[in-house]
Amino acid sequence: MANGIFETLMLVGETLIYPGAVFSFIVAIFTQWFRRKAYARMQNRMGPTYTGLAGTLQPFADYVKLFFKEDIVIIRGYAKLPAFLLALAIGALIAILLMLPISPYSVYAPYDIIVAAYLLIWPTLTLAALGFLTPSPYGALGSSRLLTLTIAYEVAFLISILTPVVLANRILGAQYSLYLSSIYSWLLWTNPVLIPLIIISLLTALISLQCKLLEKPFDIPEAEQEIVAGPFTEYSGPKLAFIIFIHDIEQYVNSLIIVFLFLGGVAPFVEGPLWAQILVVAIKYIVVVLVLTWIKAMVARFRVDQAIKMLWKYIVPLSLFALIVSTVI
Amino acid sequence: MSLLMVVLETAVSMFIVTLLAYGLYLYSVKVTKSFSRKTREKVLIYACGEDITEKEALLADRHLFTTIWNEVFKPLYDSLRGKVHTGILNDWFFWMFLALIIAYTIIIVLGGVSG
Numbered sequence: 001m002a003n004g005i006f007e008t009l010m011l012v013g014e015t016l017i018y019p020g021a022v023f024s025f026i027v028a029i030f031t032q033w034f035r036r037k038a039y040a041r042m043q044n045r046m047g048p049t050y051t052g053l054a055g056t057l058q059p060f061a062d063y064v065k066l067f068f069k070e071d072i073v074i075i076r077g078y079a080k081l082p083a084f085l086l087a088l089a090i091g092a093l094i095a096i097l098l099m100l101p102i103s104p105y106s107v108y109a110p111y112d113i114i115v116a117a118y119l120l121i122w123p124t125l126t127l128a129a130l131g132f133l134t135p136s137p138y139g140a141l142g143s144s145r146l147l148t149l150t151i152a153y154e155v156a157f158l159i160s161i162l163t164p165v166v167l168a169n170r171i172l173g174a175q176y177s178l179y180l181s182s183i184y185s186w187l188l189w190t191n192p193v194l195i196p197l198i199i200i201s202l203l204t205a206l207i208s209l210q211c212k213l214l215e216k217p218f219d220i221p222e223a224e225q226e227i228v229a230g231p232f233t234e235y236s237g238p239k240l241a242f243i244i245f246i247h248d249i250e251q252y253v254n255s256l257i258i259v260f261l262f263l264g265g266v267a268p269f270v271e272g273p274l275w276a277q278i279l280v281v282a283i284k285y286i287v288v289v290l291v292l293t294w295i296k297a298m299v300a301r302f303r304v305d306q307a308i309k310m311l312w313k314y315i316v317p318l319s320l321f322a323l324i325v326s327t328v329i
Numbered sequence: 330m331s332l333l334m335v336v337l338e339t340a341v342s343m344f345i346v347t348l349l350a351y352g353l354y355l356y357s358v359k360v361t362k363s364f365s366r367k368t369r370e371k372v373l374i375y376a377c378g379e380d381i382t383e384k385e386a387l388l389a390d391r392h393l394f395t396t397i398w399n400e401v402f403k404p405l406y407d408s409l410r411g412k413v414h415t416g417i418l419n420d421w422f423f424w425m426f427l428a429l430i431i432a433y434t435i436i437i438v439l440g441g442v443s444g
Contacts, residue, residue, distance in 0.1 A: 015342040021349060067357050070365035074372050076383060087350035091343035098342055099335070107342075109335045119339065135386040136374055144388075233375055238357040242350065308401045 010105045011098075018104075019097040028248035032059040034286065035251075035293050042297035059248075066241035074234050077134045082235065085126045086242040092122035093249050099178045100260060102281070108179035113165050116178045117158055120254070123246050124150050124212065130243070131231030142230020145304050146214075146221035152311035153211035153218070157254075159319040160205035164261045167194055167326045178257075186264030193329065197322045202262040204319035206288075209254050210295055211311065213247065217299040218307055255288040256281075263288070 014020055033048060033056050040047030048055025073079045096119045098107045128150065131143025167188050168174035168181040188194045211218035222230035232243050259265060263284045266277040302310065374386045413424045 015345045070361050071358050072371050083354040087347040090350045091346035094346045095339040095342040107335050107338045109330045109332045111332055112335045115335055135383050137386050140388045238354050305401050
């Protein structure tokens with residue numbers, strides 16, 4: 001009985017504080033600041049400067065400003081449904097954090113990768129639904145583009161993250177669990193035969209994640225010169241704050257999955273002190289965010305057909321190749 | 330821990346955060362209500378300065394994602410169309426026969442038709 005109450009309290013505490021809502025908000029602010037600063041420096045600009053030390057509190061100021069702005073609902077637009085969908089997407093992303101090793105009381109079971117994959121698709125579907133919930137041509141076009149891309153990049157991302165999960169199961173008995181695969185994934189780097197497979201799936205995961213985050217060259221659904229802000233055109237105030245928060249937290253969660261599944265998580269400090277483990281995960285996380293920002297700064301936007309051709313012609317077959325080889329090797 | 334428990338615990342976690350986020354949204358709406366001014370222009374559909382009716386804001390199906398798929402996979406259709414529509418009846422029969430064999434194979438692999 002006491003054990004059950006303790007577990008429930010732990011679950012609620014984790015959901016609300018660490019690694020849940022509060023911690024995610026702090027990391028989202030840091031991630032947005034870092035991305036904006038790095039992106040600006042790559043373009044020979046200063047980036048956020050004034051609010052907080054080196055502009056670190058600028059994203060926080062932006063969130064507060066948007067949160068206390070009027071929520072404008074246009075004619076025939078829905079007021080509360082989009083907000084509820086956005087809240088659900090935030091909930092789905094935070095629930096995934098409980099399945100990763102950063103959580104003190106991790107939630108895991110055999111085959112839980114299915115649950116993780118299901119939760120990972122929530123934000124995409126929410127963002128796509130937003131465009132169809134307002135009578136706006138830009139919203140509908142943006143959502144249409146987003147759904148078109150979804151069919152390509154979600155497949156590629158899922159197949160990419162399945163490769164280390166399958167390898168960890170076949171070689172280390174991780175039982176298709178996200179948590180166990182994350183714990184043992186560093187051992188995959190000790191086998192020279194598996195390294196090419198991990199590298200291929202890491203590359204495909206990074207590119208499909210770039211598409212999932214709607215960053216250049218895949219920012220087609222919100223191409224501002226063509227369709228203003230796509231699905232988000234008619235949203236303002238707290239809803240826009242939620243949309244930006246979902247973007248930041250999606251980057252945080254997916255980058256963390258890449259850190260644990262592909263980059264070995266806490267390795268080389270598997271047996272090391274806690275501070276060293278935290279430091280190494282933070283460094284790997286920053287490297288992933290930096291690589292994604294670097295791609296964003298380096299390339300121009302694809303057309304939607306070019307993006308789909310690239311994803312289906314190269315990224316999906318490559319990730320599928322790595323997955324098939326990992327099942328027979 | 331079983332998979333069902335994982336589903337339940339993640340669902341509980343999702344539910345708690347959803348309530349929190351939605352509560353924050355409702356709080357924001359309540360706070361901003363006092364100083365927000367409703368004007369006609371604010372609630373009109375944004376169309377880069379153009380006057381647009383609700384009907385015009387709706388898109389025809391041809392602008393939605395099916396078109397993109399058709400465009401991307403056009404080379405596949407084009408090559409198939411060239412092979413099927415040669416004007417020779419035998420060619421047409423061959424492709425139809427092939428389609429029939431594929432359909433029968435799928436039905437047999439899936440366990441046939443009962444009843």
